[in-house]
C-alpha cells in the first residue's frame with residue numbers, strides 16, 4: 001500500500017503519456033496522493049483536464065504562473081512530495097535533467113527537489129542508443145536517479161527495440177519498492193547521523209576527523225529500503241545521498257544536534273557520525289594571522305553529546321536509540337561503559353585501530369551490544385553491516401507496536 005504517500009508525477013511529451021492516466025488511477029487506488037506537472041510537450045498528448053480529473057488535484061504547467069506561485073511555489077511543489085516520477089522521460093527531458101537545466105516547471109522542480117526521483121524513459125530506439133542519451137543516463141544514475149524500463153518491443157514509430165515506456169504496473173512496482181511500501185519498517189521514522197563534524201577555528205580552518213560517512217549513509221539507505229521514512233543528518237562527506245532518504249547537511253556538532261531534534265519524532269535514532277567531542281571556544285570571526293615565533297592557543301569546550309541527548313529525552317524519546325563506540329583498545333569493555341553512560345539501547349562496538357582501516361574504508365567489523373549480551377558479527381562491507389543492522393532493528397521493532405515502548 002502507498003497510504004499517505006505523495007507522488008509528484010511529471011508527464012513529459014511522448015506518445016506513452018497516455019499510460020500515466022492508468023498509473024494515476026492505480027496509485028490512487030493504493031492510497032497515494034498524486035499531483036501532476038504537465039510539460040508543454042506532454043500537453044500535446046494528454047490534457048490537463050484528464051490528469052486533473054484522475055488525480056483529483058490541480059495540474060501545474062507554467063513556471064511563471066503568478067497564481068500557481070501564490071498557491072504553491074515551485075520549490076514547495078517538489079519538496080511536498082515523497083517521490084518524483086518522470087513518465088514518460090523523453091530524451092530531451094533526460095538531457096535537461098542531466099545538464100541540471102531549469103528552463104520549465106518540470107526541470108525546475110527536479111533540480112530543486114531533495115526527494116528521490118524515478119524516471120521511466122520512452123523514446124525511439126535510435127534516440128535511446130545514441131551516445132548522448134546513454135551519456136545522460138550514466139550521469140543521471142550517478143546522480144542517484146532511479147529508472148524503470150525502457151522495455152523492448154514494437155514502437156509507435158514502426159521500429160523495434162528498447163524504447164517503450166514501462167507499463168503502469170511496472171512503474172507502480174518500482175514506486176512501491178522505492179518508497180519501501182510494505183517493508184517491515186513501513187510507517188516508522190528513522191534519524192541517522194553520519195560523517196564527521198567540522199568545528200571552525202576561523203573562517204578557513206577547522207577541526208575534523210577521518211570519517212567518510214560510508215557507514216552512516218549505508219545504514220540510512222538500508223533503513224529506507226525496509227520502508228522507514230529516513231532522515232540522514234550528515235556532516236560534510238563525498239558520499240551520494242542514498243535513494244529515498246532525506247538528507248539534512250550540517251557542519252558542526254551543534255548544527256547536527258539541532259537538525260536531529262528538528263527531525264523528531266522518530267521511532268529509531270542511529271548515531272553513526274564521528275562527532276567532534278570539542279569545539280574551539282575562541283574561534284575567530286576573521287582569519288587567524290600567523291605571527292612569527294608566536295604559537296596560537298586554542299581553547300576547547302565540550303560539544304553536546306547528541307547520542308546522550310536523544311537517549312535521555314524526557315519526552316519523545318525514539319523507541320530504539322543505537323550508538324557506535326569507536327575504540328582502539330578494550331573494545332567491548334569501553335563500548336559497554338558507553339552504552340551505560342549515554343543511555344542508548346544498543347551500541348555497535350567498532351574497532352577503529354590503525355590496522356582496521358574502518359575510518360574511511362569500505363569494510364567494517366562490529367559487535368552489537370544490547371542489554372542482553374554481545375553479538376559478534378562477521379566482518380563485511382559497510383553495506384552488509386548496514387543491511388544486517390536494519391533487519392535486526394526491524395525484527396526488534398516488529399514486536400513493538402508503532403509509537404509504543406522500547407523493544
Ligand code: PMT
Pocket residue numbers: 193195210211212213214215216253271272273274275276277303304305306307308322323324325326327338350352358359360361382
Ligand atoms: O564514516 P566511516 O568512514 O564509514 O566510518 C564509520 C565510523 C567508524 C565513523 C562509524 O562506524 C563509527 O564508529 N561512528 C562513531 C564514531 C564516534 O565518534 O564514536 P565515539 O565512540 O567517539 O562516540 C560514541 C557515540 O556517541 C557515537 O554513536 C557518536 O555518534 C556519539 N556522539 C559522540 C560525541 C558527540 N558529541 N555526540 C555524539 O552523538
